[in-house]
Amino acid sequence: MQHDQNVSVNGGTEVIKYFASVGIFDQDGMYDNINFKRYNFRSNTDARINKNLVVKLGLEGRQENSNNPGFDAGSIFAAVLRQNPTYSILNSDGSYFNTTGEHPVAMYESTGYNRNVWNVFQGSLSFEHKLSFITEGLSLNGLYSIYKDRLFNKTFFTPYTMYDVNPAGQVTGTKLVGNQTSLNQRYQESDQQFYNLSVNYDRKFGKHEVREFWFTKSITLPGIHFSLTGSSFFPTSKMNYLHLGLKIRT
Structure with a gap:
């Protein structure tokens, strides 16, 4: 069985435009004890601050749950x-x-x-500022984006x-x-950030076109990985906690 539902809205004016959506997806497998479920949202906002400056904000996130x-x-x-x-x-x-x-x-x-259980978040903030008061075709552009995910896995055999x-x-x-009965729990997370600042020049001179941009920078943060395994003996399959296993390793 499968369910897929989404709701979205959009609108705005010449100054600001927006779009937002939320959804849920739920799907069972072809046999028992298998399921996938996802919750997600997304939003985009474009704002014209003045005739030369436009700012954009984008947000997106989801949670995915799988059972096997x-x-x-x-x-x-x-x-x-x-x-x-x-x-x-x-x-x-x-x-x-x-x-x-x-x-x-x-x-x-x-x-x-x-x-x-996997949680993901992404966001971006960008702007474009036209510098036509200096020369036609010149602009300053900036972008900052972030990505985060968190994964938790629990396997009980x-x-x-x-x-x-x-x-x-x-x-x-x-x-x-x-x-033997065994239990494994794993957690990992990842964080990434990216930013870009550039000066762009895009102009035509008759049949000739000139395009240039300068400067870009990005950064990635290291993720965290953590794992524990308990094995050998569990007094009951209904109490699946690591401290009940006789052997625990990290």
Whole structure:
């Protein structure tokens, strides 16, 4: 199932013009426990301060949330292709049938989750100031832009068990897929800034055209990466917190 909704407004006068929009996108996958959701906004404002100066402001942001099973889609579909078409999915008691290999349904139903929350913000402020009082075609232009993103990932993996069940409903054997329950949490952030200041000259002399600009500068700030992993033992799959794992590494 998929939902995509957007609302936008725009208008203005000769002095100021504006545009703004907000939206939400929500999409489920072709099997359970997979979903993608995005919230976004955008706005643009152009203002003519006087006949020579124009200022523009642009803002944009979004949050993307994704939820997936413990196994990725490639692994699940590969397991589907390897399955014997005569095998059952479930035993008579509702437990997972022992395929002796992987079980595609268990892989997306009972192996935990992989969740991401990604926040992104972008903004820019620019101006153009015509310097025609000095000479025709001369202008001063400036731009400042900023980009920020924050990503939080939490992956909780749990093994699953398949069962051999005889006609009487008795369990005669089991197979555990996955060595241990594990939890990984990762956070990273990135900040970038860019600014540009230039003097531009653009003028035609008969059939000849002259275009020049001078000076530009940019700066990028380093991002932060942080990761923690807990593994080996969790007392319950319902309490997925790092301090419950016996092994923790950074």
